[in-house]
Amino acid sequence: MVTATESYAVPIQAHPAARKVPSPRIEMYILPNFLSGEQCARLIDTIEAQHRPSTITGYNGDDVFRTSSTCDLSPHDPDAADLRARLCALSGIPESHAEPLQGQRYEVGQEFKAHTDYFEPDRPEFAQFCSVAGQRTWTYMMYLNAVDAGGATRFKVADKIVQPEAGKLICWNNLRPDGSPNAATLHHAMKVRKGRKYVLTQWFREKPWG
Template identity: 30%
Template sequence: MRSRTTISPELREWILATTRAGHGVAEVLRLMKEHGYDPRQSRSIVAEVLKLPLATLLASTAGGAPQGLRTQHPEAPEVRIDGHAIGVSLSVEAPALRVLENILSTQECEELIALARPRLQRALTVDSEGRQQMDRRRTSEGMFFTLNEVPLVGRIEQRLAALLRVPASHGEGLQILHYLPGQAYEPHFDWFDPEQPGYGAITAVGGQRIASVVMYLNTPARGGGTAFPELGLTVTTRRGSAVYFAYEGGDPSSLHAGLPVLDGEKWIATKWLREQPYKRPKKA
């Protein structure tokens, strides 16, 4: 089960009294930080006390209301996209999370692996300035397709756009990752922290990330699931299925990890969606 932060009556009353006195959310968070509270925990506490959606609070402290689209969450038992039946086998409401079956065919999985294999390099993450960097937490190899790079990629992008009601132009390039035994990706968030110094640069190319779709291209012999520690949930890696989760730009319960592959290998295709049309950053 998801753990919840305990809020003392004194802290709750202080937050309410401070906001009643005319101080904004940003000022409350600043004061809490000065008194030793972790900023991420503070945002969750203030959101709960003031009964604000966390995404709204994050947007207000980042300089304005959120601009752009939000995804539509697929509903059970299945959604049909151009005759393609996608099953919804698990639904969680906070964060909005769905396990999707048959999102890719066996042939599509095999073709993506074949196209990606010659282009694999050590997988990178995005640093606080929006640059690609080597990260010890991610030990896989990977590559990116550009939007609509080949017909197969374009077809998958259009399927996701229809499923989630967000235009394909709001998606970052499809990333393929390859994990060998022992390789993993430690717990992390896909959304960008507004308190990081490079937040403006990262979001200038499409706004905040709002949702992720992790599609499984094969079934490892053992291990390799996608874990959500705050939910006590692990999604099994099975070829053709996917896990979709939305976080409105800042839900802490969307913390997730790629568990170590114990036997065999793992191939996944990841799609990150933005609140605005995505423009690929120019290389320095």
């Protein structure tokens, strides 16, 4: 039986344009031009029309820890539905394990400080957010535009900085092979210095969502 953390990278491993990040600390891939310019433009328009202030699942005392805006894309949106299906095909993960697709918007000076996407098992949020669908497994994140200055994603432990480029996809496994959280996935959505940044994120779970 294949577990939630095993073999899900196999389809993207076989993609001719996908590059594996050469780090022993993190299982991570980069795929340029996953989205077309037209798709990116339409998705940016959707985020612009529907964004709201971003939140975090567990307050840590820092009021400026995450200063972006968030957009929850409707599963009935044609672009969102098509993208969700493509991501599931690319990941090999059943669509039933996918969270709702989410967009993020960053103005100048906005950021999401260093954080992980998994839920800490010893925190109250774990029982609240993981009791049904289980832990987050893979993150698939897509940049929708190039940023004039700043806005990179920094993986400090893995010693990798990813620059925003329209249509670029990055994905990583939030868990180790034994299913425990991988702290090396710590990443920082760095401040935008000039322009604006748009990204889309698809998170996957161990069990069916909902």
